[in-house]
Amino acid sequence: MGKSYLELVNECDKFPYYADNPAFYTEHLKNYHFFKVSGCDAILGYILNSSVEKFQFPEDCWAVDPVNRTVTLVTPPNATPKQRSDLIAKTLADTVKRGDFEILKGWRNEMYPVYGPSGEFLLEMERCASPLFGIVTYGVHATCYVEDEKGLRIWVPRRARTKQTYPGMLDNSVAGGMSTGEPPSECIIRESMEEASLPEDVVKANAVPTGCITYFYVRGERAGGESGLMQPEVEYIYDIKLDASIIPKPCDDEVEDFRLYTVEETKKALANGEFKPNCSLVLIDFFIRHGILTPENEPDYLEILARMHRRLEFPTASHCSR
Amino acid sequence: MGKSYLELVNECDKFPYYADNPAFYTEHLKNYHFFKVSGCDAILGYILNSSVEKFQFPEDCWAVDPVNRTVTLVTPPNATPKQRSDLIAKTLADTVKRGDFEILKGWRNEMYPVYGPSGEFLLEMERCASPLFGIVTYGVHATCYVEDEKGLRIWVPRRARTKQTYPGMLDNSVAGGMSTGEPPSECIIRESMEEASLPEDVVKANAVPTGCITYFYVRGERAGGESGLMQPEVEYIYDIKLDASIIPKPCDDEVEDFRLYTVEETKKALANGEFKPNCSLVLIDFFIRHGILTPENEPDYLEILARMHRRLEFPTASHCSR
Numbered sequence: 227m228g229k230s231y232l233e234l235v236n237e238c239d240k241f242p243y244y245a246d247n248p249a250f251y252t253e254h255l256k257n258y259h260f261f262k263v264s265g266c267d268a269i270l271g272y273i274l275n276s277s278v279e280k281f282q283f284p285e286d287c288w289a290v291d292p293v294n295r296t297v298t299l300v301t302p303p304n305a306t307p308k309q310r311s312d313l314i315a316k317t318l319a320d321t322v323k324r325g326d327f328e329i330l331k332g333w334r335n336e337m338y339p340v341y342g343p344s345g346e347f348l349l350e351m352e353r354c355a356s357p358l359f360g361i362v363t364y365g366v367h368a369t370c371y372v373e374d375e376k377g378l379r380i381w382v383p384r385r386a387r388t389k390q391t392y393p394g395m396l397d398n399s400v401a402g403g404m405s406t407g408e409p410p411s412e413c414i415i416r417e418s419m420e421e422a423s424l425p426e427d428v429v430k431a432n433a434v435p436t437g438c439i440t441y442f443y444v445r446g447e448r449a450g451g452e453s454g455l456m457q458p459e460v461e462y463i464y465d466i467k468l469d470a471s472i473i474p475k476p477c478d479d480e481v482e483d484f485r486l487y488t489v490e491e492t493k494k495a496l497a498n499g500e501f502k503p504n505c506s507l508v509l510i511d512f513f514i515r516h517g518i519l520t521p522e523n524e525p526d527y528l529e530i531l532a533r534m535h536r537r538l539e540f541p542t543a544s545h546c547s548r
Numbered sequence: 549m550g551k552s553y554l555e556l557v558n559e560c561d562k563f564p565y566y567a568d569n570p571a572f573y574t575e576h577l578k579n580y581h582f583f584k585v586s587g588c589d590a591i592l593g594y595i596l597n598s599s600v601e602k603f604q605f606p607e608d609c610w611a612v613d614p615v616n617r618t619v620t621l622v623t624p625p626n627a628t629p630k631q632r633s634d635l636i637a638k639t640l641a642d643t644v645k646r647g648d649f650e651i652l653k654g655w656r657n658e659m660y661p662v663y664g665p666s667g668e669f670l671l672e673m674e675r676c677a678s679p680l681f682g683i684v685t686y687g688v689h690a691t692c693y694v695e696d697e698k699g700l701r702i703w704v705p706r707r708a709r710t711k712q713t714y715p716g717m718l719d720n721s722v723a724g725g726m727s728t729g730e731p732p733s734e735c736i737i738r739e740s741m742e743e744a745s746l747p748e749d750v751v752k753a754n755a756v757p758t759g760c761i762t763y764f765y766v767r768g769e770r771a772g773g774e775s776g777l778m779q780p781e782v783e784y785i786y787d788i789k790l791d792a793s794i795i796p797k798p799c800d801d802e803v804e805d806f807r808l809y810t811v812e813e814t815k816k817a818l819a820n821g822e823f824k825p826n827c828s829l830v831l832i833d834f835f836i837r838h839g840i841l842t843p844e845n846e847p848d849y850l851e852i853l854a855r856m857h858r859r860l861e862f863p864t865a866s867h868c869s870r
Binding site: 243244245345409410411434435436437438440460462514515516517520521522523524525526527528529531532533534535536537538539542543544545546 | 565566567667731732733756757758759760762782784836837838839842843844845846847848849850851853854855856857858859860861864865866867868
């Protein structure tokens with residue numbers, strides 16, 4: 227007996243829900259401090275109390291309130307995103323030097339954005355620090371597939387055995403994190419070339435945005451760095467239907483190879499836990515939208531759909547000017 | 549300026565969220581009693597306090613607890629669904645006679661099911677009583693569409709001006725409530741014939757289940773009956789791609805006519821508030837899955853997706869034997 231689809235969802239959407247047990251949820255929240263910035267009411271992320279204790283927040287620009295359990299970046303209320311980001315960068319640089327956090331050893335020189343209640347850009351920080359602050363992170367994931375007389379088949383890459391995170395596991399056809407300032411439609415084009423050698427014109431002609439999945443991940447050992455860090459995530463989803471003549475190929479050393487999986491082979495690999503956790507969700511979403519998983523063959527259909535579209539407790543991005 | 553898509557979602561998903569304002573939510577819940585049955589811990593629905601006051605629950609089979617705010621159908625713990633349903637039927641028959649509730653004047657002789665925590669069938673009750681108990685109701689909604697050299701167009705019916713609920717408003721191509729014992733795939737075939745005169749073989753060949761939408765509706769005036777009653781809903785979604793030669797036609801007097809709307813015409817009618825509220829959501833979901841609404845043209849993309857897939861506070865159905 228392999229893993230059920232709901233079990234795969236549970237591995238990604240791990241943070242408790244208030245409605246399931248209000249008393250437990252309220253108690254559980256006490257394990258965290260709330261990350262805030264001056265001039266903005268919203269809670270931007272959850273920081274583990276154990277991280278707050280270890281983190282030497284410089285008092286000139288951080289206020290730690292142990293009663294309300296807040297960690298606030300203190301600036302003039304009308305500070306610019308650059309001012310906030312610079313202060314965080316300086317704090318992180320000092321923290322890296324002290325070597326207190328395993329997760330900061332995975333420095334990537336990639337900036338992740340944080341948004342305010344109206345989807346406005348508030349600040350950015352180094353990618354590897356995001357789980358320390360528990361901020362929402364964004365990515366694009368695409369399922370490349372072929373549908374012809376042989377049925378529907380999915381292009382599945384295997385991650386390099388040397389990769390820092392989830393080495394050797396199966397992945398979505400194209401997947402990558404969204405850095406500051408990069409809209410999803412550009413990110414999917416860049417990643418499709420970088421990860422699958424798919425030319426821009428092919429992606430532009432065939433990639434269809436079909437929604438997003440959202441879940442509240444709590445990092446385990448395979449993710450690298452400290453366990454128990456928060457990672458609420460938004461993944462913008464694309465379907466890319468390809469002619470059988472177009473064959474994705476690794477472009478760097480992050481991917482070992484691509485194989486065309488039948489639906490049955492994909493299901494088997496999912497049940498075996500061979501996919502990176504959040505990639506399982508993208509395939510489950512694909513299966514539901516394409517009528518492969520149905521209300522009558524999947525007992526947890528409703529719970530899965532709700533859990534994969536979790537309404538996060540934090541403000542999220544808007545990539546559209548109003 | 550017409551209604552935004554998020555405003556249309558707000559009209560359907562009206563019950564507050566804990567995370568938005570914990571104090572308000574906790575206070576707001578005090579307006580309701582929780583509907584329960586003996587032997588099952590789960591809350592099956594919310595009953596307005598004003599309904600509890602007016603409802604003369606017979607003491608031999610109902611326990612009203614004003615402290616914990618519960619209304620419990622009292623039976624032996626191992627009662628059968630039929631035993632529970634019979635008790636409720638008797639209570640409702642007596643209540644109808646007293647004429648205390650406007651909503652019970654819309655009696656339909658149609659039974660709606662209530663499920664327990666594992667998706668098991670617990671009981672059924674007359675459809676028009678479901679908002680009094682605030683139980684989850686289920687339906688199927690299909691978007692019939694044509695996609696050819698003229699682009700994508702959607703079959704849109706107008707509800708008869710004489711219909712009891714939402715008269716004269718625009719509707720989804722096919723939509724209907726699911727009675728006890730009818731799985732979604734059978735319901736969509738029956739409703740497609742009853743509402744759009746689509747033959748069974750056409751529906752079987754072309755209907756693809758593509759997910760479900762869930763939201764917590766609070767009934768207003770246009771819904772008929774008392775205002776403020778609870779209606780948490782699950783709608784199973786189908787896409788039915790039709791050849792341009794197949795033309796849906798009204799089969800009874802519930803539908804006035806069908807017209808083929810372009811995407812632009814559909815968008816305009818949505819913004820004008822011409823669609824029945826939950827039908828708007830089905831079209832928004834269709835637009836998102838088909839890449840018509842994207843992260844870059846819809847500012848509320850993430851909020852809309854999460855709100856249309858609300859994780860309901862109540863147990864929901866499983867139409868699949870484990």
